[in-house]
Each structure stands twice: as C-alpha cells, then as structure tokens.
Amino acid sequence: MASSALPTPMSILVWNCRGLGNPQSIRIFRKLTKEKCPFLVFLVETKARKQQLEDVRRRLKLDGCFAVDNMDLSGGIAPFWKEDWNVRIINYTRWYISALIKEEENGHIWQFTGFYGHPETAKRSSSWQLLEMLKPHSHGMDVCRRFQQNSAPEGKTRGSQQTIQTNRSFQTSS
Template identity: 75%
Template sequence: MSIIVWNCRWLRNPRPVRILKKLVKDKCPNLVFLVETKTGRQRLESVRRSLRLDGCFAVDSVGLSGGIALLWKEEWEVTIINYTRWHISALVKEEVNGQTWQFTGFYGHPETAKRKGSWQLLEMLKPPTPMAWLCAGDFNEIQHQKEKQGTASRPYKQIEDFRRAVEFCGLQDLYSLGQSFTWSNNRRGRDFTKERIDRAMVNKEWNELFSSGTCTVLAAVRSDHSPLCISKHKEDNGKRKRRVCFRYEAAWDLKDECKKIVEKAKKADRMSGGGGNSVRLKLELCKRGLMQWNQKEKVQTQKDINQKLEKISHL
C-alpha cells in the first residue's frame, strides 16, 4: 500500500492526467494528494473517475493559482477533519488492521513574504492528542543549505523559521530513496537551480507504527516537481493476479503480427466435431495467440518507458 504526493502544476491539460494515471496504475496507491491542480471540483471528479478511485475532496483554485485535492480508495476509511487553501487533513482508518492515523497534505505559500503564515498553520495542525501523523506535500522551503544547488543561497532566517515549526510539531523526514532534489527551474547554465522542497515528514508515533516506511522520489515528468511515493511497508513483489476479460483492441488492426495470428487461427485444421465446435476452437486459438502477443508487447513497452524514465531521472 502506498501514497502518492505530487505538485502536478495543472490538471486541465490531459498530459499530466496521463502521467498521473500511469503513476496510479504502477504504484496502486490508496491515497493521492495533489498540489497546484489549477482547477475546480468538477474537473477533479472527472480525474477521480479516470483514475478509478472512490473518494475525492478538492479545494478549488483561485483563478489559475493553487488548488489542492485528496483522492482515495474505499479500502481506507478517510474522514476529512479540516482544510484551507493550503492544506487538507484527514483521519485514515485502515480496514485490514483497524489502525487510525492522521494524514495532512500541505502546500507552503509560494510567496516568501507570506511563508511565515504557512508555518503558523503547520503548528496548528499538530494533532491535539498523541496520534500517528504523516505530513507531506510541497513546502516550498528547504531545511538545510545542502538541499539547494545553483544561484543564490537561501537566507538563514527563512530556513530557520521552517525548521522551528517542524521541531515544534515533532516531525522528521521519512527515510528517503531516489533522487536528492524534488524541484528544478528547468533552466540552463548558471541559472539552473534544483531544490528539495517536496517532502514527507512523520512524528514519533507514525514511525513506531510503520517502522519500515519509505519515501521514494520519482522522476519529474510534465511538471517541474518530482512525485513522491510513500510506502508504509517494504515493497512486496507478490502481487495478486486478477482475471482479465479479453477484448479485441481496434488498434491491433495496424499491427502485422496481430493479422498473422488471426490468419493462423483461421487456417487451423484441428477440428473437434466440426460445425460450431470448429468455430469455437478457432476463436479460442485466436484469443490465446492475441493475449500472449499482447502481453509481450506490454512488457516491452513498459521496459521502454522505464528506460526513458531512468534517463529523465539521470538528466
């Protein structure tokens, strides 16, 4: 089970939605927190349906600025407890073990002068009673100078204000995997800057509850921010296989290999009683051949995508 956190930059464009769909398909998250959706609830409902998630709570953007959303699967009972333009807090109850903990999706103010208000809000969001707490999102701030490369360094007081709020809340960074930086300005030469401003932080209670939790920084695609994949447990490669209903894809008509499989099934001379049995046999041979071919195509396509994502991550 995992959680996806991503500053997607704009969900009105279908391209980020396609990237998000791939993320959800690959990581199978129970919870998805999105920042800078730059859209309203109606559009988010459409995105929720395309992702095949069950619940959605969205805070509308103001014009083309901001906008956050929390989406989830029904396997977790998610209860929204409070929200603003800059955060969504929810109680999460897991059906499997009945554990309840708090999730806060956070968005630090993009304007430096107003960021102190963000830290005041963060302090107010601390659970009033001891409870496992995961706080993740785009904080728009770093905790150390080493979390930034390029151009001018961050003012010390700016960093210190953020660190004090984190310390007050009893939070610490979740064990991180993948890239060191989560955002870049995509410029070249001396103007190029990269920072670690997206993060997942947890309190002592959450760490004790999920001692093997990790946060993996994924490659940034169609956004200047990298998605975060938060896992409560070590990855389990043993996924349950589900039965797939066979459907012929119209796009297969464009593939020569597909046509050869269909022709081969038509010419099959193995009969089992003739008549209707012969037709059923040929259809079954055709179905099996197409499914095997399609599976190989999917594996190769996924391999190509992963290689390109690795290249993007390296760049």
C-alpha cells in the first residue's frame, strides 16, 4: 500500500481568507502561493461557491480543487493542490474535508483533514467530538484546523474561564 520511501519535504498553507469575492483577496492568495510554493493550500471561510473557486484555481494555475460551498454569507472550505500529488477526497461536510494524498515522486500515502471549527462558542464541543471521530486508523494524518479562538489561554489578552475550559477540551481531543 504505502511506499517505504521517506516522504519528501512539503509545504501546506492554511489560510482563513475571509472571503475570496474581492480582487484584494485574490492578489493576496496569488502572492502567498508564489512566495510559499505550497503543494497544498487549505482555505477557510471562502464565502464562495464551487464555480468561483474553480475560476480562482484556473487563474492561479493550480492543478486541483475541491470546494464545499458557503452557507449564506459565511463558511466555505476548499483545498487546492499541485499535480505532484494525487488527491482523493474520502469524505466531507461543511466543517471538514478528508483526503488521501499520494505523493507521485515517492508513492508515499497519507491522510489530510482540513478542519473548520464551529464559530459559535456554545457549539465548539461538537466540533471537537467530530475531530476525535476523524482520526484515521491506517494512515498518518495531518490536521489543519481553524477555530475562532486561540488554542492556548496565554495567547489571549482577555478571556473567561469558559474559554480556558473549551481550549483544554480542544487540546485533549486532538
């Protein structure tokens, strides 16, 4: 199944773009992909439909894209990738996309899950439960997460006891 060869160094970029509907966001995305040369980009809060993201993929000369549409005026997630990787989407919801990645150069296979936690504090525990369920059984997994909070309490300038507790809940689930 997976090759015994060591994986090649890779670059994965995760960006909360807060919408790709304006030219400035597209310019920033183009600049990031040019400077960082990532093999995979996972965008969160695209606030875009599949066709818009496919247009962005073509304009930026990326080889693959899988989009989960936004809901109303928020959400939307999408990985973009280069042809060096064979990407097969395993499962997705509006909160995550899981894919098996095969590196063409060495045959190395691994699982990627791009994850977007619920923006409402009261509903985040269900996000962490989902993340726990997504742990793979047979492939290594890299999880890219985006939450509307810092994962460490010391990263906050102010915060409630509830925030500290939800941060601990997240850290123990991953």
